[in-house]
Amino acid sequence: MQNIFIQNENQRMILGTVKRFVDAEVRPRAAALDAQQDPEKSFSWEIVERANEVGIRTMTLDEKWGGLGTDSLTTSMVIEELGKGDIGVSVIFAQTLKIAQIMQNALNDEQKARVLPGFAKDPRGMLAIGITEPDNASNYFLPYPTSFRTTGQKTNGGWIVNGMKHFISNGNRSSHYLLFVQTEKGKPLAEGSTCFLVERDRPGFTIGRVHDKMGERLANNAELVFQDCFIPDENVVGKVGKGFGVLAEFFPQSNAYAGATILGVAVALHEKAIDWAKVRVQGGKPLIEHDGIRAQLAEMRMLIDASRSYIHRACWLADHQDHGWDKTLGVLPKAMASQAAWKIATWCLEIHGGHGYMKEFGVEKLVRDAAAFLHSDGVNRTLFLKAANFMFQK
Amino acid sequence: MQNIFIQNENQRMILGTVKRFVDAEVRPRAAALDAQQDPEKSFSWEIVERANEVGIRTMTLDEKWGGLGTDSLTTSMVIEELGKGDIGVSVIFAQTLKIAQIMQNALNDEQKARVLPGFAKDPRGMLAIGITEPDNASNYFLPYPTSFRTTGQKTNGGWIVNGMKHFISNGNRSSHYLLFVQTEKGKPLAEGSTCFLVERDRPGFTIGRVHDKMGERLANNAELVFQDCFIPDENVVGKVGKGFGVLAEFFPQSNAYAGATILGVAVALHEKAIDWAKVRVQGGKPLIEHDGIRAQLAEMRMLIDASRSYIHRACWLADHQDHGWDKTLGVLPKAMASQAAWKIATWCLEIHGGHGYMKEFGVEKLVRDAAAFLHSDGVNRTLFLKAANFMFQK
Amino acid sequence: MEGLFVQTENQRAFVETVGRFVEEEVVPRAAALDAEPDPAKCYSWDIVEKAHALGVRTMTLDEKWGGLGADPLTTAMVIEELSKGDLGVAITLGQTLKLAQIFQSGLNEEQKARVLPGFSKDPRGMLAIGITEPDNASNYLVPYPAPFRTVAVKTNGGWIVNGMKHFISNANRASHFLFFAQTEKGKPMTAGSTCFLVERDRAGFTIGRVHDKMGERLANNAEMIFQDCYIPDENVVGKVGDGFNELAKFMPWSNAYGGATILGVAVALHKKAVDWAKVRVQGGKLLIEHDGIRAQLAEMRMLIDASRAYIHRACWLAVHPEHGWDKTLGALPKVMASQATWKIATWCLEIHGGHGYMKEFGVEKLVRDAAAYLHSDGVNRTLFLKAANFMFQK
């Protein structure tokens, strides 16, 4: 039970490393990358390579694949720590760390042997997962019985895939992808889709637009385009027609990781608010000596700590499901943390007055970043509806 | 346009009278009446009779019927003023004042001649309207195509009515009622119901339970029970099968009146909060000198003034529809005012600490009262859905 | 839902026992007791005696004193379980459970030997603590350098106490009390007050009014009055002039208990809302099939689970401080839970429409109960300021 609540020595060591990495490599670069007009240029391979050097990129891989074999709780702590530095950096690694965990669980031995060593060695090895389509976002979450528009047609020794995905994190930066494709027409995506492993250089697979976003700019999101793309049978992950179960089965902690990312932003905003309240004088005394502001700073702290307690519990139970895992833990922690972060963002902006609105103070970047998780990993309202389905067995 | 914004001399005079009535007759009685265990005993005929003496009970009647002929804007001001003293008192008169307006517009000349003189003279003359049924609340608002369960069967020279209504304000206290009855089976209530005028002593019409409520206790709500009750043709209001239109056509300002009632409660809470903040010392200075409390008291004021502006505008436009009446004004002002009042109730309770929770301070009564209008005159969510129907022509 | 959080077999079994007790002994009595106009009559010795028979009343005592030696985490679970049945019962017993822990830690050996055996055996043995005074509530919490008004003057072999406390839970029901009196004039309470043990029948100590409250009526709160009350030296708890700080050490989980107490009300409200949504039809389908309601029910769940995770974390860290106890955990979990509960109370009331406002449905009682913890165990704003003092070292 200890593990629900505490940071052990190993975790403390890892988090120390991550914090040093964030201070040395992320913070100094973040504002300038965020300001790039071309969204592609907001991504930094330097950051990825430095993270690789200190072991962050591959930490969820088992030791036999060259990683640290971190559990979900520790990983969520790392993701939060990254989020304190920059949300985009947290997202690109959260995706990679999460998908590496899925791959270890869901790929068969041949696939693992084929993919993981290369991924582990490649200092720029990043991972992505292709689910969302322009007309299919919440249908995936709820789920509603429609099909994916990206379809796979059986052919000799494999499948011919056509279609497109959009908004995909790391879409233009990954070496390997997990891709969800409708392989049985006329069935809803929950029943007739298959998960495929796709390599970056496969013919017929190209990258479309890189999306130009309000914030979270250090992460790239892009379109994945498939035109008569042949994917061989040996790239089927799990069973044909059972793609949908791959995620549900192998990735209960995904939502809590998203919660950890946005929680990092909340912490960064809280720190900004405190720092400013300590130096800004209003009516003859620093803001932090004004009752109203003091109480608000404490309320932010409460929202952060309650969200973190919930996220940690979800992560621990995801790894120890016999202790009382409940499916709502796979959808609600992100909603909690993102609501908290948005409230904190609003208050932080208010506390800064006009200064918060000017780019040089860095607050407005955090507000733009915080807005991302009102929708990322599921619009909150959609997640509430999904949780309701678990609660009331629609 | 003046009339949207100002109180003229006539209004000032009327409001002065109402305020004196509230101070002299309502405030001294309210706590003791509220504390009666038997809900029937929470009602006071003395208050009604005193109100009658100063002309409040009949003020919306035209002068020719013995009233003051007040317009909707003035009436809403009076209703708010009553609500500052007690919500229940505001409700019983708001109902009577409103239904008197409807009767003047919707009754035919014979009906008016039959009913209004007696109502005007009777110092205990109160009015009620019977719509809500146990299974039919929001269906009436939205409207959803179900029937009323209270049905009228055509017979010689009239109708035989069976069924029941519940939650009816003034249900057990009125001399005259407007009653909505399904007169065409198989049709939804919006298309096949008829409005009837019913006198208190009509055979077959009895009063059921008086509801035991959380608050708003100085008003009685009761069940109306009809067992083979004969109602003659001459008591049909408007046309047979067109009952539903009676309200929509003749009473656009009903929602704004409800808003005025709950706004009165908000004002009373605000006053309590200010008075307490001026005397309660925390950390060596009165609460009102603490930034956080000061700012909150001003935010309450803002919510009150914005709600009042909206209510007044709705009332004025209800009487001058060619200046830009919009149907959302018939559903949203109450939602605005009741949300504001509930927020103010919560803050007022918090500001009072434990004292607010004790019955002797009167705050807890106001909180229980404020809760009433989260549902009265339509649950807010239902009203939003109704407004949406107006906005998007479902 | 509990499955999420119950950790050990022992805890699970005991919480289930308490759950049965609540179903059988508390729930059937609660509405009638709540409705008693005389607040003293709202209290039930039957419930206390039944709780005693099951071992609940004494569960926090060490086994050598006849208890179960329950730790704070288990105790918080039990308190929440009690509160699902009735808030007042949870407070009555919860206060005793908490004070029994303090008695064990804070009393000297002679005092323990004198008090605990009798308390343990007495089926009506209840405990209370007297801190709050009419002019001294938040001063104690924040803390502001004011003295207590209740004063103890040294005399031969003991102290003469004069003054009064109010709002004291269990005051008129307890066999033993702790209370604070100012023993050094001119000093603030934190530096010049002493904690005393007092027995119910001591001369000069009487019970004043039993407070008439909005809700939580099954618990009694009353005034403690001291008129030339002689208390011998051997009843001093801790050191003269320093009882205050010493005692604080033994109560780090007190705030989390407050959180657990109100959280049970949130769970009860949530259950009411779900049950109603499953039977109430609007617009031709059950409320639970309306998107807006479904999402709201899930959001309530989120708020409950995040609050509980936070409360449990606080309880666990309170006894394992070396793993990261932070003083804000002694101020904020109650705030989180009470804010969540108030939001849930509002939504539950809205979902029930007019039915929620009628006494027979039981919702309005829960709303009145929920209001208690906006101030109980410290007004939320005051606790934010207390936490801020921990965060920013005023």
Place this chain on the structure above:
Amino acid sequence: MEGLFVQTENQRAFVETVGRFVEEEVVPRAAALDAEPDPAKCYSWDIVEKAHALGVRTMTLDEKWGGLGADPLTTAMVIEELSKGDLGVAITLGQTLKLAQIFQSGLNEEQKARVLPGFSKDPRGMLAIGITEPDNASNYLVPYPAPFRTVAVKTNGGWIVNGMKHFISNANRASHFLFFAQTEKGKPMTAGSTCFLVERDRAGFTIGRVHDKMGERLANNAEMIFQDCYIPDENVVGKVGDGFNELAKFMPWSNAYGGATILGVAVALHKKAVDWAKVRVQGGKLLIEHDGIRAQLAEMRMLIDASRAYIHRACWLAVHPEHGWDKTLGALPKVMASQATWKIATWCLEIHGGHGYMKEFGVEKLVRDAAAYLHSDGVNRTLFLKAANFMFQK
């Protein structure tokens, strides 16, 4: 929706003209201008010149100066209309419209004759006012007895000014400015400052940085820098040492203009949300057919209409103070409107899901714009404190 509030034929016609101008000249340019990385390039003289041609730029000038003599209520309607197209454009022109009113009221005859004809004829004639300094924002609003840092020292025939102002709307675009300088050392700004008129090309007065902002980018804010800038006595506005209070008299509707400015953004967001809800399908039906979304769209409407009613009331009472002007109307309407707008912005973003976060949909620009008025024209918390001072006579 406007039909609700437009009162006279003249107003209606002029607002419609402005609406066409917005559709034709503002909307097509806004996204590209917003995207300019150099804040100075976000400004468009084309828009200003087009507005001039239509008479918008000078509409608040009396007819004898070539304007339309528009009253504050009409002007507020026009500002809201402009803001529906772009917040920055509304600010650029709104600031000029407001200052033209002040020039007419506050300048003496010689000053008016010197300035207004040229301003009226110049198609690029813009106005600005310099109050805010890096260490003096809320001190001006609350007011706290601190001096301005910008100082004017008396010399022969005039004053030598040194210091700087920042965040000044239109600073780098205006032909004429008002600004405040401390003329009596040791006194607070309210007692010892003087208002000066300054022309753009005056020696010693230069423009510093153009601020790089999160949003409202089509308006420029910049620093005003004074280095031994000589200003002649004939440029003193009002009295030496008392300009501050005198000027305040002329601006009672300034806060309501701020409210109208941000309200236009709320209307634009609402429209985006409605449009999207009408085309986006979730779970097999349009979003607008989902209860939760429908109700939310109506709640947005409520917040908009209540805010507008409040703003219009403030504008009208500002020019008819004898009918009940209250000073809180000079502090709170902007707060109401900006809180409403921020809530609507959040909901609009949530309703759009990931699409709202991508720059091409235009929602994220509106969210960045909406954030501006959490601080513009006064941080909301500061304005609450200002209103509280009016309410409680600090």
